[in-house]
Amino acid sequence: MSKTLKAPIPEGPLAEKWNNYKAKARLVSPNNRKQLEVIVVGTGLAGASAAASLAEMGYNVKSFCFQDSPRRAHSVAAQGGVNAAKNYKNDGDSVYRMFYDTLKGGDFRSREANTYRLAECSASLIDQAVAQGVPFGREYGGYLRNRSFGGVQVSRTFYARGQTGQQLLLGSYQALLRQQHTGKVKLYARHEMLDVVIIDGRARGIIARNLDTGEIERHGAHTVVLATGGFGKIYYLSTLAMGCNASAIWRAHKKGAYMANPSWTQIHPTSLPQSGEHQSKLTLMSESLRNDGRIWVPKDKNETRAPGEIPEDDRDYYLERKYPSFGNLAPRDISSRAAKEQIDLGKGVGPLKNAVYLDFSRAINEYGKDVIAERYGNLFTMYKKITGIDAYKEPMKISPAAHFSMGGLWVDYELMTTVPGLFAIGEANFSDHGANRLGANSLLQACVDGYFILPYTLQNYLADQIKIPKIEVDHPAFEESEKLVKDQMQSFLSCKGKKTAEEFHKELGKELYDKCGLLRTKNGLEKAIENIRNLREEYKTNLLVPGSAEEVNSELEKAGRVADYMELAELMCVDALHREESCGAHFRAEFQTEDGEARRDDENFCYSAAWEWTGNASQPILNREPLVFDTVKPTVRSYK
Amino acid sequence: MIFIKNSVTRKNLMAITGLFLSFFLIIHLLGNLQLLLPAAEAQLQYNSYSHLLGGNIVIKLVSYVLYLCILLHSIDAIYLSFKKRRANGTSYSYDRRGRASSWYSRNMMALGIIIFVFLVIHFKDFWYHYKFGELPVDTNGNKDLYTIVVVAFEQLWYVVLYIVAILALGYHLLHGVFSAHRTMGIYHPMYNRIINIVGKSFAVIITIGYIIIPLFLYFNLQS
Amino acid sequence: MKITLKIWRQRDCQSKGEFKEYHLDKVSKDMSFLEMLDTLNIKLIKQGDLPVEFDHDCREGICGQCGVMINGIAHGPLKNTTTCQLHMRSFNDGDTIYVEPFKASAFPIVRDLKVNRSALDHIITSGGYVSVDTGQAPEANSIPVTFEQAEAAFDAAACIGCGACVxxxxxxxxxxxxxxxISHLAQLPQGDKETSTRVVSMVNQMEEEGFGHCTNTEACEVECPEGISVLNIARMNYEYNRSRLMKK
Incomplete structure (x- = not known):
């Protein structure tokens, strides 16, 4: 029953599509907007900017987040910057070039029109953020400063020190709270969405749990927007926040929204390695370190000497060796994979042999310690804080870590999922990055979706909803969803097994990282699927959750999230197994060129895989959205 | 109404009254330094100075402002300490927050109470006595406050009390003067540095100045 | 190493709380403080006890959700470090560590070490923003902001809202x-236009939430994980006084 999906793309040449859409999209008159309610789940950059923008237009918005304040959402942690095709540097940047870089960076696996729109709206985002008071880096004369970032040849990245995400998020958080002040936004912090309620085929509300009291609440609205971010935390060890989860999108998936390309996860090359079994997360070190640091491993896998004592001849600068033109600055997916290759050969360093060296000794000799301290001082301090090691004296140890989900809920050009009235924006959807995301594009996508796209497309949807009265929450659909949620929590609590949700999560994460991480093979994935199924069975009988459902209970929250991960993990493996090609972050060992690079198969796999829930986690249905390239011609992505 | 109850407003009142009182300390000290003159000369000059102050209408008005300042400064302090208690709620069971600030900045209220108690004694012994008590007159016909002061400082316990109070005042000023400027809104780093230095020097000079007098009188008479 | 923990346990804001003592034997120096608490919680759950509830999310020192009093000091002994970035190598074998929640009447205790800091959000809601709707923004370079201005504004804007200052x-x-x-927005031309109304509503909101007054002890700057300067407070006072004195 596999279907072919089409996302209705507006008419006209690529550069005109979004304008054409906007010109023809339906509107809701200001008087009618106040009759309509919108639920936005998540208060990161996408969620907060969407909620604020919609409230400014006059809609009544209910905004939910599981953190104790909207300002905590994980967008806050993004370091590097945000791209925009402003061409302030006069170095040949343009909307088209940015579009092309993004498409190529994603290994030609994203939808042309969406990617173009992302580049097109990027300039307005910078204007908006500056007007909100985001303190972007400036030149002495007062104009905005840019820097370059991996995978491109122009300087189009705007940044606010190493805390661009924080500053952008505070901008949209403040915009959101400004609307709370006007009364157009109602904020529900410490509320976790547990189900989407569907009435007559349309999303009409959510079930949420008040995490402070345990109370299950019903919230109705004319439309529901999910801005709940990525699910890289499924690998347990990741650069994501502890609370990041897939539950919102997974439960939407189980209510009929398709999941697209779930296995495409970006593994970031420069994170701190795991130091022991106790570890709960991996801290990202900014990618900018690779500008001056050289990556190497010892040539001999039985090396026991301290890094400083290993002579040059016994070191393997493998990135410089394999990619002479990009060297240590090869794109993220490529450098991560190369690191894994060395670690798998047994050449990893550190007590767990799970890292590679990032060495600054040459840069320190060349420019002096002061210059290096000026460039990366804060990162060196952070490194010392976490590891206790002085990186001016000894090379850093870094290793790859799960970072960003290119996959997510399938959405059409309007960012609507396959459930009418259910939208997904930001990292929660799959749309713009293809099989690999370029640095500094994630903040951009989240903001652009929330500020500039959703306000138009959501309105187009709501135009014929104005006759629908306020959604009452005593509808049987709400009752049914609430019962489902409560029953699930009861089943966790009454299981009384021996293992905590966290322990299950660690096991699952390790399985997934080993077999569905940087390098995937048919055998490995088949084995992983089997193991995940077993683990899922064990989860049903051996889970230990203390306390009750009617109180603060963070273990119960975790149990629900891990239960969803257990199902999603299998789908990720299924997705990775079915895609018999290598593209971007998805690298199948069987499909590589002679010199070990990804071999794409445009003939058979030039599509997005949108998986449909059937009621059984092991039997998803594959639907395909063919990717049509009218304007560009996919080429081989080479960084040699 | 919230404007009046507002802590920034209340702190401004605290700052203004505090700074006025600090200014008074200078005048008061300059007057009292006359006590350091040779005994005979000091007696006449000090008494005539006291007489002058008592008779001048401007000084009288200023002294009313002064009393008002003392009163407002104290009432405000009491109000703010209630507010503080309300804001704090339950206290910590294990508290080492003190590492981050100086003890005197945290204990302005306690220092203030010492100063206030001292002021009451000070007023009673000298001011009240001078105004309403029966005093002998000196050769110029002025009330002989000088002798009262000198006699008072013959007693060791009185000297000790005086010094303790002045030290409390010194620490109160050490934090108070610069804090008052912050409260009133001086945020420029350079001026803050200047005020910090000036404020601390002021506190030290005032403390030394006020402590010299009782010591001088006490030891001078002993020998 | 071996660690003795005295952790504040409290069911909710109405109940009475107390220190409970716990012992951990195999604490690694490389663990973060929160990972040490994770280890304790797994132990407690397996014993059939309720785990210690504490707030945390990003665990890289930027989200501001974590924060407890460790040995009587907000975020523990290390300067400019959030609780999540504190590692056990800052402690010695055999140490006793006291862990308490942030306490203030504006931060009611939710449970154990979890407190409700929404009072801070309410202060922002009252005026901590630039009143610009999506779409109204002019071209970004149309209002130059000097390097120094932008850096100074950033220094104030770096606040993570953890509440350690309180x-x-x-x-x-x-x-x-x-x-x-207030200082972040007042130092940028985009935000300065509303300074005088903003400062009055934010200061009033701060009062209504039940926070106390500032006596310039400067402890907040010392314990702030981001090292936010106390001169911002002076600036707030300045803007407040100016706004009040210039009121028409």
């Missing part, structure tokens, strides 16, 4: 938090 203040004042936002 917890460290003897008067439970939120002056540092509130002033950081």
């Amino acid at each position: 917890a460290s203040c003897k008067n439970s004042s939120a002056a540092l938090f509130t002033s950081a936002k």
Whole structure:
């Protein structure tokens, strides 16, 4: 029953599509907007900017987040910057070039029109953020400063020190709270969405749990927007926040929204390695370190000497060796994979042999310690804080870590999922990055979706909803969803097994990282699927959750999230197994060129895989959205 | 109404009254330094100075402002300490927050109470006595406050009390003067540095100045 | 190493709380403080006890959700470090560590070490923003902001909203938090236009939330993980006084 999906793309040449859409999209008159309610789940950059923008237009918005304040959402942690095709540097940047870089960076696996729109709206985002008071880096004369970032040849990245995400998020958080002040936004912090309620085929509300009291609440609205971010935390060890989860999108998936390309996860090359079994997360070190640091491993896998004592001849600068033109600055997916290759050969360093060296000794000799301290001082301090090691004296140890989900809920050009009235924006959807995301594009996508796209497309949807009265929450659909949620929590609590949700999560994460991480093979994935199924069975009988459902209970929250991960993990493996090609972050060992690079198969796999829930986690249905390239011609992505 | 109850407003009142009182300390000290003159000369000059102050209408008005300042400064302090208690709620069971600030900045209220108690004694012994008590007159016909002061400082316990109070005042000023400027809104780093230095020097000079007098009188008479 | 923990346990804001003692034997120096608490929680759950509830999310020192009093100091002994970035190598074998929640009447305890800091959000809601709707913004380079201005604004804007300033203040004042936002926006031409209305509503809101007054002890700056300067408080006072004195 596999279907072919089409996302209705507006008419006209690529550069005109979004304008054409906007010109023809339906509107809701200001008087009618106040009759309509919108639920936005998540208060990161996408969620907060969407909620604020919609409230400014006059809609009544209910905004939910599981953190104790909207300002905590994980967008806050993004370091590097945000791209925009402003061409302030006069170095040949343009909307088209940015579009092309993004498409190529994603290994030609994203939808042309969406990617173009992302580049097109990027300039307005910078204007908006500056007007909100985001303190972007400036030149002495007062104009905005840019820097370059991996995978491109122009300087189009705007940044606010190493805390661009924080500053952008505070901008949209403040915009959101400004609307709370006007009364157009109602904020529900410490509320976790547990189900989407569907009435007559349309999303009409959510079930949420008040995490402070345990109370299950019903919230109705004319439309529901999910801005709940990525699910890289499924690998347990990741650069994501502890609370990041897939539950919102997974439960939407189980209510009929398709999941697209779930296995495409970006593994970031420069994170701190795991130091022991106790570890709960991996801290990202900014990618900018690779500008001056050289990556190497010892040539001999039985090396026991301290890094400083290993002579040059016994070191393997493998990135410089394999990619002479990009060297240590090869794109993220490529450098991560190369690191894994060395670690798998047994050449990893550190007590767990799970890292590679990032060495600054040459840069320190060349420019002096002061210059290096000026460039990366804060990162060196952070490194010392976490590891206790002085990186001016000894090379850093870094290793790859799960970072960003290119996959997510399938959405059409309007960012609507396959459930009418259910939208997904930001990292929660799959749309713009293809099989690999370029640095500094994630903040951009989240903001652009929330500020500039959703306000138009959501309105187009709501135009014929104005006759629908306020959604009452005593509808049987709400009752049914609430019962489902409560029953699930009861089943966790009454299981009384021996293992905590966290322990299950660690096991699952390790399985997934080993077999569905940087390098995937048919055998490995088949084995992983089997193991995940077993683990899922064990989860049903051996889970230990203390306390009750009617109180603060963070273990119960975790149990629900891990239960969803257990199902999603299998789908990720299924997705990775079915895609018999290598593209971007998805690298199948069987499909590589002679010199070990990804071999794409445009003939058979030039599509997005949108998986449909059937009621059984092991039997998803594959639907395909063919990717049509009218304007560009996919080429081989080479960084040699 | 919230404007009046507002802590920034209340702190401004605290700052203004505090700074006025600090200014008074200078005048008061300059007057009292006359006590350091040779005994005979000091007696006449000090008494005539006291007489002058008592008779001048401007000084009288200023002294009313002064009393008002003392009163407002104290009432405000009491109000703010209630507010503080309300804001704090339950206290910590294990508290080492003190590492981050100086003890005197945290204990302005306690220092203030010492100063206030001292002021009451000070007023009673000298001011009240001078105004309403029966005093002998000196050769110029002025009330002989000088002798009262000198006699008072013959007693060791009185000297000790005086010094303790002045030290409390010194620490109160050490934090108070610069804090008052912050409260009133001086945020420029350079001026803050200047005020910090000036404020601390002021506190030290005032403390030394006020402590010299009782010591001088006490030891001078002993020998 | 071996660690003795005395952790504040409290069911909710109405109940009475107390220190409970726990012992951990195999604490690694490389563990973060929160990972040490994770280890304790797994142990407690397996014993059939309720785990210690504490707030945390990003665990890289930027989201501001974590924050407890460790040995009587907000975020523990290390300077400019959040609780999540504190590692066990800052402690010695055999140490006893006291862990308490941030306490202030504006931060009611939710459970154990979890407190409700939405009072800080309310202060922002009252005026901590630039009133610009999506789409109204002019071209970004049309208003130059000098390098120094932008850097100074950033220094104030770096606040992560963890509430350590309130917890460290003897008067439970939120002056540092509130002033950081006022100062951030007042130093940029985009935000300065509303300064005088903003400062009055934010200061009033700070009062209504039940925070105490500032006595310039400067403890907040010392304990702030981001090192936000107390001069921001002076600036807030300045803007407040100016706004009041210039009121028409």
